[in-house]
Amino acid sequence: MRNTINVRSFFRDERAVSEEFTVLPALSVVMIGFALFVALLAQTYLAYTDHVNQLQNFQTADGVLQKLTNPDSYFIREGGLIDLDILQNDTLPLQQLCTQYQRSGVTFILRLQWSNQTQDFPKALQTESRNRIAVAKEMGIYLNEAQTIPGILTILLWRGS
Numbered sequence: 407m408r409n410t411i412n413v414r415s416f417f418r419d420e421r422a423v424s425e426e427f428t429v430l431p432a433l434s435v436v437m438i439g440f441a442l443f444v445a446l447l448a449q450t451y452l453a454y455t456d457h458v459n460q461l462q463n464f465q466t467a468d469g470v471l472q473k474l475t476n477p478d479s480y481f482i483r484e485g486g487l488i489d490l491d492i493l494q495n496d497t498l499p500l501q502q503l504c505t506q507y508q509r510s511g512v513t514f515i516l517r518l519q520w521s522n523q524t525q526d527f528p529k530a531l532q533t534e535s536r537n538r539i540a541v542a543k544e545m546g547i548y549l550n551e552a553q554t555i556p557g558i559l560t561i562l563l564w565r566g567s
Contacts, residue, residue: 408532409433412496418482420529433478438504442540443477453466453472457567460537460539463537463539463563463564463565464539466512466539466542466563467514467539467540467541467561467562468541468562470507470514470541470561471541471543471559471561473503474500474503474516474548474559474561475499475543475545475559479494480492480496480499481493483548485546486545486546487545487546487547487548488518488545488546488548488559489548489550490518490547491549493518493527494525497528498526500516500527500528501528504528511565511566512564512565513534513564513565513566514561514562514563514564515527515528515561515562516559516560516561517559517560517561517562518547518558518559519556519557519558519560520556520557521555521557537564537565538563538564539560539562539563539564540560540561540562540563541560541561542557542558542559542560542561543559543560544557544558544559545557545558545559
């Protein structure tokens with residue numbers, strides 16, 4: 407006698423319980439978590455690029471300050487003193503330097519402070535940008551043969567417009 411065994415394929419077994427709606431809450435929690443992760447990742451990237459841009463602006467401002475306080479600069483006297491008379495009367499070289507930097511999207515002004523007085527060079531520029539970088543250096547200011555006073559030379563730099 408021959409034994410016959412009925413083998414049913416589990417691929418054709420249609421006896422199951424459908425639980426479609428019990429998976430939806432778990433799936434929605436997973437999707438919300440994924441969306442929060444992507445938002446956090448995007449915010450981290452934006453903060454990183456903002457900090458890199460600020461660092462580049464700071465390095466540019468420091469380079470401008472080094473260029474302007476170089477002993478070969480037109481308004482720097484021997485000993486590293488700022489000649490206020492030359493700076494006030496001959497602003498053409500400074501305006502030319504500002505124009506060169508403006509071509510690459512960088513705008514800056516030189517601010518000189520001494521004895522409760524402040525002067526900006528060149529005077530025609532507006533400083534309404536919100537993202538400004540300032541680099542300052544304490545220097546002596548030569549007023550005349552008999553008078554040299556301490557002062558602060560500040561470079562205010564911003565990008566755009």
